[in-house]
Amino acid sequence: MKEAEKIKILQDQVKRLSALPFYEKRFRAGGIKPEDIRSLKDFQNIPLMDTKDLQQDLEEYPPLGSLFHPDTVRVTLSPGPKGLMPVYHTRQDVEEVNSELATMYRACGVGPEDIAAITFGYHLFIAGITIHGGFETLGCKTIPLGPGESQRTAEILNRFKVTVLASNPSFALKLAQEGVNSIRLLFAGGEPFSSVEGYKEKLRQAFGPIGLIDSYGLGQSTPVARECKEERGLHVADNLIYLEVVEPETGKVLPAGERGEVVFTHLRRQGSPLLRFRTGDLSVMEHIDCPCGRKATLTKGVLGRTDEMHKVKGVKLYPSQIDHLLRPLPDYTPGKYRVMISPKPGGGDHFLLSIEGKNPGSAETEKLTERMKEILLIRPDKVEFMAKLPEGPKVKDERYK
Ligand SMILES: [Zn+2]
Known part of the structure; x- marks a missing residue:
């Protein structure tokens, strides 16, 4: 995406969000006027936010909070400082995520002929149902396995000759040990994966030479970044979010290649839209030339948490x-x-x-x-x-x- 185009999208989102009490108050306190955001540098003047701010909003505007959107069709939950917090998704949000995921899966070589299965949970949280939507949108035959006992899961995978699996890497390893043999691509998530030395090699020893795709998402937003079939790092889901890496202590935006905290902004999201949201996750962003066409990439995966x-x-x-x-x-x-x-x-x-x-x-x-x-x-x-x-x-x- 060209910089001018990116600024235009961010400007529009900032303008929309300034109508919500949560952001109106923050902009007023910071002396920010949406019309002043004319460059990515100006954008950095917008104060960062985190889950504590979301918690406070829920307490000020109970029970739904001010980031609720009336067109919400899906509510997932995400852990917060005082318990589970709602994340709202409108139909437009769901469709945008489906389309971005389908694009990313396609870039990994997935097609409608594939049979996909998902072992992430479908209840409460965002993972299972969201990933499912991406595979269905691409036209895959999609099996909602959910988490379960490895022997039964392995039997189902082998019986239907499932080719694409979305799972925690540790559970996938168990499935390989149970004799699962039809998988050609694993979409891993929910645990550190590509950032763990030797983990991919271990899985390839167990499964044979399959594609191993690492991904990064959060309860508030999935996907944030995902590998393509080149496996050169996690490409930012830049049709959905704008991602910055900041110095955890000062909040200052760091140049490409430096390790810092991942901060993201939803570009168009209607339900629970986040603006410069601190994830607490550490990573390094670089701009690479990947054959798949994506540039902004978390080349080393997620490296740890800032609070430690x-x-x-x-x-x-x-x-x-x-x-x-x-x-x-x-x-x-x-x-x-x-x-x-x-x-x-x-x-x-x-x-x-x-x-x-x-x-x-x-x-x-x-x-x-x-x-x-x-x-x-x-x-x-x-x-x-x-x-x-x-x-x-x-x-x-x-x-x-
Ligand atoms: Zn790529």
Whole structure:
């Protein structure tokens, strides 16, 4: 999309949204007039929002909130600070999402001849029903499996020779172990996938050389980004949203290629429209030339959450990224690690990484710390392996006692 076209769409949406009490109040407080938004730079003056703001709106305008649209035909729920919050979808919203998903699935090589099955949940949340709409729009024969026991699911997949599966990667792995053999494309989501070292290789070992498509979506908006068959990162769903990456502490928009918090704006959405919404998810956006034609891409997938950030040796460290790097270790159980940060006697920080599991040997450990240096820009001072990690938090910071 050309920049002028993008600005025009954003201007129109900002104008529409300024009629809603939620946004009217925010614009007034920030001294923002919709007609002042003439460039992407001006757009950055609009204050960021998050789930706490949505919660507050629900309390001020009970029970539906001011982002309810009278043409709503679907209501899904999304976890919020005080419980589940409604997300409204009008018919136009549903059709736009269906069409964007169908376009993205087509770019992965899916066609009407495919038989697709979905193991995501269909109740309450956005995932199952939304993905289903995309496959149906494309003309696939679509089976709403929902989550279930792996043996029965495998039987159904094999019986109907399902070719396309949408599932959590961990459940897909179980299905491969149950002997599912007709799948040629997996649409994975709901868990970290392409950002986890070695995860795709593990699935290809189990299924054979199938297409593995990672995706990223939220309870408030799905899809946000998805891979195409080139598997070069997650392309932003830019027919639906405008995506920015900001520095979590300051909210300043970061240049392409820098790691920061994903912030998105709905371009045309009518129900629960969000404007510069903070996701709390960390990623890197780059503009690439993909043969499929998409450019804006989250090249490294979703790397972790902003609310777990610790500054160590002057570098921002997000512990869940460590988890992703540890996954290729043969004896590692996800989440079984601890970061201990303590002051060094001569000044500076000491970073100890403890991992539950067998020691893979010094060469493997060295390889791991090299990868950490490369990806996290920081190397632990010491890595230790232990049979059982004591109970406690993932990160212990003893610097400020
Ligand atoms: Zn592509």
